[in-house]
Amino acid sequence: MEEIFYLTKEGLERLKKEYQELKRIKKEKLKGEFPKILHSEDLNPEYIAFKEDFGFLESRINELEHVLNNYKLITPPPKGKRDRVQIGATVTLEEEDGSINEFTIVGTLEANPAEGKISYLSPVGKALLGKKLGEKVVITSPIKVVYKVKKIKYKLA
Amino acid sequence: MKEIIDFLIETNKLKEIARRGLVVWRVKNPITIAEHTFRFLFSSWLFSIEKKFSIKKVIKMALFHDLCEVYAGDLTPLFYYKRKSKRMMRWFRLSQKEREKRAKEKYELERESLLKLIKNLKPSLKNEILCYWTNFTKLLSKEAKFLKQVDRIETLLESLEYIGTDEEITGKGWWEGTEEIVEDPLLLEFLKVLQKKFYRTAPQYKKNKKLENLLDFLLEIGKLRRMPRLYWLANGIKKPETVAEHIFSVTLTTWILGREKKNLNMEKMLKMALCHELSAVYTGDTIPYIRKLPKDKRKRKEILKKWPRLPEKEKKKRFQKEYQEEKKALLKLTKKLDPFLRKEIVGLWEDYRKVKSPEALFLIQINTLAVLLQALLYQQKYKGYVADPLWEWAFEKCTDPIALNFLEALKERFY
Numbered sequence: 001m002e003e004i005f006y007l008t009k010e011g012l013e014r015l016k017k018e019y020q021e022l023k024r025i026k027k028e029k030l031k032g033e034f035p036k037i038l039h040s041e042d043l044n045p046e047y048i049a050f051k052e053d054f055g056f057l058e059s060r061i062n063e064l065e066h067v068l069n070n071y072k073l074i075t076p077p078p079k080g081k082r083d084r085v086q087i088g089a090t091v092t093l094e095e096e097d098g099s100i101n102e103f104t105i106v107g108t109l110e111a112n113p114a115e116g117k118i119s120y121l122s123p124v125g126k127a128l129l130g131k132k133l134g135e136k137v138v139i140t141s142p143i144k145v146v147y148k149v150k151k152i153k154y155k156l157a
Numbered sequence: 158m159k160e161i162i163d164f165l166i167e168t169n170k171l172k173e174i175a176r177r178g179l180v181v182w183r184v185k186n187p188i189t190i191a192e193h194t195f196r197f198l199f200s201s202w203l204f205s206i207e208k209k210f211s212i213k214k215v216i217k218m219a220l221f222h223d224l225c226e227v228y229a230g231d232l233t234p235l236f237y238y239k240r241k242s243k244r245m246m247r248w249f250r251l252s253q254k255e256r257e258k259r260a261k262e263k264y265e266l267e268r269e270s271l272l273k274l275i276k277n278l279k280p281s282l283k284n285e286i287l288c289y290w291t292n293f294t295k296l297l298s299k300e301a302k303f304l305k306q307v308d309r310i311e312t313l314l315e316s317l318e319y320i321g322t323d324e325e326i327t328g329k330g331w332w333e334g335t336e337e338i339v340e341d342p343l344l345l346e347f348l349k350v351l352q353k354k355f356y357r358t359a360p361q362y363k364k365n366k367k368l369e370n371l372l373d374f375l376l377e378i379g380k381l382r383r384m385p386r387l388y389w390l391a392n393g394i395k396k397p398e399t400v401a402e403h404i405f406s407v408t409l410t411t412w413i414l415g416r417e418k419k420n421l422n423m424e425k426m427l428k429m430a431l432c433h434e435l436s437a438v439y440t441g442d443t444i445p446y447i448r449k450l451p452k453d454k455r456k457r458k459e460i461l462k463k464w465p466r467l468p469e470k471e472k473k474k475r476f477q478k479e480y481q482e483e484k485k486a487l488l489k490l491t492k493k494l495d496p497f498l499r500k501e502i503v504g505l506w507e508d509y510r511k512v513k514s515p516e517a518l519f520l521i522q523i524n525t526l527a528v529l530l531q532a533l534l535y536q537q538k539y540k541g542y543v544a545d546p547l548w549e550w551a552f553e554k555c556t557d558p559i560a561l562n563f564l565e566a567l568k569e570r571f572y
Contacts (some may be wrong), residue, residue, distance in 0.1 A: 055211065056288065060298055090253055101250035103337075112296055113337040114263070116256035121340035124333075141348070142322065142356045143332045 005071045006087050006107030006120070008155070012073060015109070019064040026057055067109060074107070076154035083133040085152055087120050091128055092151035093137065101147065105129065158566035160277040161413055165530060167274055168409060170227050172402040176315065177231040178331075184319045188401075190223050190231060192382035195401035197222070197311045198408065198431055200375055201304050206498070207343055210300050213424035216431075218289045218304055220408060225290065229270035232263050248333035264294060282413065306339045310347065317355045318379065347372070370493035377490055380438050387442040388528075391450055392461055392542055394535050400437045406527045407433065407520075414523060414559050426516045429505045433524065436506070439486035443479065464549040480510055522560040525551045529564075533571045 007015065074088035085091055090104045104117050105128060111119035118125045127139045131149050139145045171191040179187035201219040202212055226232070251259070271290055275283045293301045316331040339345055350368045352359040381400040389397030398406075408430040415426050437443070444450075450457050467475070487506055491499040509517045529551050532544035555561055 055214065056292065056298060063299060092252075095250070099250045100252070102253045102256075104253055108302070108340060111302075111338075111340065112260070113334075114256065114260040116251070116253045118337050119340040122338060123336035123345070125340070139333075139336065140360075141332050141336060142352050145333060 003070060005067045005109055006074050007067075007071045008074050008088060008106065008110060011106070011110045012071060015064055015067060019061065019068060022057060022061050022064070026061060029054060029057070076156055082154055083152060085128045085131045085149065087129075088154055090153040090155075091131075091149060092153070093147035094150040095145075095147055100150070103128065158562050159570065160279070161282075162530070162563070162566055162570050164274065164278055164413070165406070165410060166534065167227050168224060169406065169531070169534060171223065171405070172398050174226060174231060178312065178316065179319055182316075182320050186383060187319065188315065188382045190226050191402040191405040192399060193311065193315065194220065194223055195382065195405045196375060196379055197308055198405075199378060200307050200311055202428070202431070203371060203374075203498070204307055204343065204347075205300070205303070208299075208303060210303070211424075213427065214289075215300055215304065216408075216424070216427045217285075217412065218293050218300060220412060220427075221286050221289045222293050222304070222308065224274060224286065225267035225271040227270060227274050229267045232266060248330040267294070282416070285416075303341060303344075306341055306344050309335050309338045310344060310351070314351065314375070317351070318376070322355050367495065374490070374494055377438050378435060381434070384437065384442060388444050389531075389535065391444065391457060392535075394539060394542060397535070398531060400434050400442050403527065403531070404431060404434055406531065407524050410527045410530075411520060411523050414526075414563065415519065417559055418519060421516050421519055425505070425514075426520055428501075429509050429516060429520050430523070432502050432505045433509045433520065435490060435502070436483035436486040438490050440482055461546065464546040464553070483510070519557060519560075522555045522557055525554045526560060526563050526567075529567065533567060537571070 076082065076088060077084070077086050085105065087105050087107065090102065093101045093103070095101070102116060103124065105120050105125050106117045108119045108121060111117055111122070113122075120126070120129055123141065124139055127137055128149075131137050133149050133152055135149050137147045137149060139147075171194070172189050174190045175187040176190065176193055198216060198219045201215050205212060205215045223231075268291075271287070275286050278286075292298055293304060296302050296305055313331045313335045335348065339348060346365060347368050349359045349362050350365055350372055353362050354369070354372055381404065382402075384400045385397050386400060386403055408427060411426050411430040412423070415421060415423055434442075450460065484503075484507070487503055491502050494502070508514050509520055512518050512521060525547075529544065529547045532542075532547045535542050536544045551564055555564060
């Protein structure tokens with residue numbers, strides 16, 4: 001089965017930009033030039049990361065090519081279905097004691113739980129997918145966490 | 158070489174910084190960042206085999222992933238925990254915006270700390286560390302994404318080992334954090350294995366012997382954390398480095414000095430560094446040629462004053478005995494691993510112990526240098542301890558120009 005990568009519009013743009021930039025770095029490296037970083041290093045730490053290690057650079061370029069040939073853009077669901085959690089939704093959850101938690105469900109490539117972006121394939125992501133506004137969500141493993149879906153928001157183009 | 162020694166001295170501080178999550182839970186004698194890195198190195202390596210990643214890259218990424226904590230400290234997500242009651246803490250609940258803000262703050266603090274640590278290294282070393290660290294931290298490659306999940310599982314495993322499974326007093330936070338991040342099918346399966354092992358039950362659990370054995374192996378090598386090095390204890394050093402911490406130092410030193418050895422296989426050396434003391438899981442830590450030290454302090458001091466002087470025949474005899482004991486321990490430790498992996502680990506260890514390859518010849522010198530550097534740091538810290546016998550040992554072992562340069566630089570740095 002072909003692997004599909006779910007990407008947000010911003011994510012897709014970022015990956016396309018990264019792909020172009022890395023190809024440029026590779027070209028300069030192959031010419032024996034020390035690649036110049038177009039942007040400030042503070043803004044683009046990812047490019048520094050590929051400056052040194054050619055192997056990483058190569059494999060990242062191949063990876064990006066694969067992704068750009070096999071992606072599916074995340075689009076908001078039709079109006080009548082926006083009360084359900086799908087990939088791309090930012091979900092606000094409420095616990096019994098009133099505390100609020102928030103996640104955005106994304107594809108594997110954009111997942112970064114530290115920033116609240118969780119993959120639809122993670123146990124939390126899986127538990128949230130398909131849930132309706134007001135519905136109870138139980139995340140169980142050895143532990144049990146119970147939330148209620150308080151808000152579902154989609155970024156509209 | 159001076160910059161490299163300064164860098165190694167600074168990274169040695171990771172042997173003194175306890176894992177914050179365990180400190181918060183008031184775990185007695187918690188493991189350190191160096192010890193966490195030790196087992197994370199192993200889990201990264203072993204899980205990555207199935208993913209067909211470059212093991213050299215994976216080991217380097219794992220090796221550097223927490224170097225930023227030398228100055229930043231262990232900024233775990235616990236930073237954001239709220240104490241709900243006296244007994245219970247939980248995973249943080251935050252808005253998306255707040256999560257992004259805090260992640261950025263953490264990244265900046267850690268990056269600043271890492272840049273401070275590597276600032277005097279030559280550009281190629283500095284860039285390599287920064288490259289791998291940024292890659293891991295910013296999740297820039299499939300290897301980084303995978304290792305980030307392995308790192309979280311490692312943290313969960315530590316909590317289960319040191320705190321336990323009682324949901325009311327622990328557990329919850331670690332599981333919640335793990336279930337937000339883990340998405341790889343192999344690792345999701347491993348979570349079930351972990352659950353089965355610690356909770357005796359796991360819904361929809363299908364027996365997975367291979368992963369169960371892997372978990373047992375990781376738990377066994379975990380014993381090297383908090384296992385103090387015998388030589389330091391015998392010399393009266395209080396709370397000395399542990400076997401796991403020593404392995405961390407040797408692996409880092411191998412990378413930094415081995416980079417210049419273009420004719421040697423770096424992946425093999427890094428793996429060998431990781432495996433060189435594994436037998437201690439069952440033999441306990443040992444001192445070369447000395448299996449038993451007298452209980453009498455004065456006699457013990459007398460023996461340790463000099464590096465053992467023995468006739469060649471006696472050295473061979475004692476080595477052979479140690480070798481047999483260690484091999485037996487290693488075979489026991491790796492018994493349930495996949496045969497190819499077992500063969501590789503035992504083979505690397507044998508190569509090292511019998512110095513069969515150029516990589517092993519270089520590594521025994523690296524090991525000596527790492528021990529000597531640690532001794533010199535103790536000599537500075539503890540009155541009454543002198544590192545002299547280890548100089549004798551180093552002069553016996555070191556022949557490579559890089560190792561000899563390192564010894565010269567140590568002399569300048571410490572005398």
